[in-house]
Amino acid sequence: MTEDVQTILVIEDEMDIADLVAYNLERVELRVLKAHDGQQGLEIALKERPDLIVLDLMLPTLNGLGVLKGLRRDARTQRIPVILLTARAQTEDRIQGLIAGADDYVTKPFSPKELVLRVQAILKRLQVTSSGTEFSAGGFTFDKNALKFYIDNDPIELTSTEFKLLLFLCERANHPQLRNDMLRNVWGYSDDVISRTLDTHMKRLRQKLGTHADRVETIRGVGYRFVSPET
Numbered sequence: 001m002t003e004d005v006q007t008i009l010v011i012e013d014e015m016d017i018a019d020l021v022a023y024n025l026e027r028v029e030l031r032v033l034k035a036h037d038g039q040q041g042l043e044i045a046l047k048e049r050p051d052l053i054v055l056d057l058m059l060p061t062l063n064g065l066g067v068l069k070g071l072r073r074d075a076r077t078q079r080i081p082v083i084l085l086t087a088r089a090q091t092e093d094r095i096q097g098l099i100a101g102a103d104d105y106v107t108k109p110f111s112p113k114e115l116v117l118r119v120q121a122i123l124k125r126l127q128v129t130s131s132g133t134e135f136s137a138g139g140f141t142f143d144k145n146a147l148k149f150y151i152d153n154d155p156i157e158l159t160s161t162e163f164k165l166l167l168f169l170c171e172r173a174n175h176p177q178l179r180n181d182m183l184r185n186v187w188g189y190s191d192d193v194i195s196r197t198l199d200t201h202m203k204r205l206r207q208k209l210g211t212h213a214d215r216v217e218t219i220r221g222v223g224y225r226f227v228s229p230e231t
């Protein structure tokens, strides 16, 4: 079953933290690659295409946000989930990171156990997603294996977070979804920082939907609803 071993890339310049994270991930049978600066991290990510990346924000040569933007720009790494390691004071960077397409974050000092749980939650979510095949609602089609999205057969590029948000709404078409349920389903938990970025993600998602943007309704103070004419 060695081909099923999943690879995690840890980009962290503090060696003791990188080693601690690697040690804990290897204990749960994950393969770990390490990079100690941003530029090297981005290069390894493009070459090795890991299953998930743990990314420190404060890095030499290229900071974490720069790495994240680089990953999201390149088709080879666009969909790789990223967990940010951030300092408590870096609230604004954290928000920028989530807006730039990070999937989750942990705040330093963090418990390695918690980080491992977050990593496993994301990997599991991907497996659940890829166990289905295709889902369609009102002209919107989701290829859950490839994480590809189409409107009337035209492909639309979505980030993995946008894909999950839209799929969550479409699978529950015409039923209002609470913000907290969306946060928990897509990120695994809810908190203020993520809640603040939900609307940003939805705004960008609507821009990508173009003339179909009005299919996603905002329900003030409640959440969102996908309007499907079919059901």
Ligand code: CA
Pocket: 012, 013, 014, 056, 057, 058, 059
């Ligand atoms: Ca650092």
